[in-house]
Amino acid sequence: MRSWGPWAGGTAGDNVSAEEIIRAELKAWGRNDVDEVMSHFADDAVFDIGPSYPRLSHKDAISKLMKAFFGRGTCVELEIRHLAVDGDVVLMERHDHWILDGKQATWPVMGAYEVRDHKITAWREYFHPPSES
Numbered sequence: 001m002r003s004w005g006p007w008a009g010g011t012a013g014d015n016v017s018a019e020e021i022i023r024a025e026l027k028a029w030g031r032n033d034v035d036e037v038m039s040h041f042a043d044d045a046v047f048d049i050g051p052s053y054p055r056l057s058h059k060d061a062i063s064k065l066m067k068a069f070f071g072r073g074t075c076v077e078l079e080i081r082h083l084a085v086d087g088d089v090v091l092m093e094r095h096d097h098w099i100l101d102g103k104q105a106t107w108p109v110m111g112a113y114e115v116r117d118h119k120i121t122a123w124r125e126y127f128h129p130p131s132e133s
Helices: 018-030 034-039 059-072
Strands: 041-048 073-086 089-100 103-116 119-127
Touching: 018 034, 018 073, 018 089, 018 103, 018 119, 034 041, 034 059, 041 059, 059 073, 073 103
Parallel strands: 041 119
Antiparallel strands: 073 089, 089 103, 103 119
16 A cells, blocks of 8 residues: 655655545536546546446546446436545445436445545446436
8 A cells, every 4th residue: 555645755745645536536526527537547447337337447448438427417416425445445335316317316336446646546336226316
């Protein structure tokens, strides 16, 4: 595990935690800004959100899927319920709130996210399918 900041041989501008990167990512989802969402991913990132979707490798492939996600609906909020951090790994339970086909949909998500050099290198999630609320 790598620590950030002057105490770890970095500079004062390097002390951005894995948690801060993931929180910034979730805010970008809430703004429905695919370019901002993708700006947090490493070029060699992996994206795995369960058996209903392909496991993707590399930023370009992930970007195509993100464009499809945001093309199908509007993300209202990714609401954090619980969050735990162990170095460069963030574990999060949340509720995703979207508008799909003009209707509000909410579903629970549990995820594990890995961050290296201020970028998301792994995004793994487990969730129940969306339900109307």
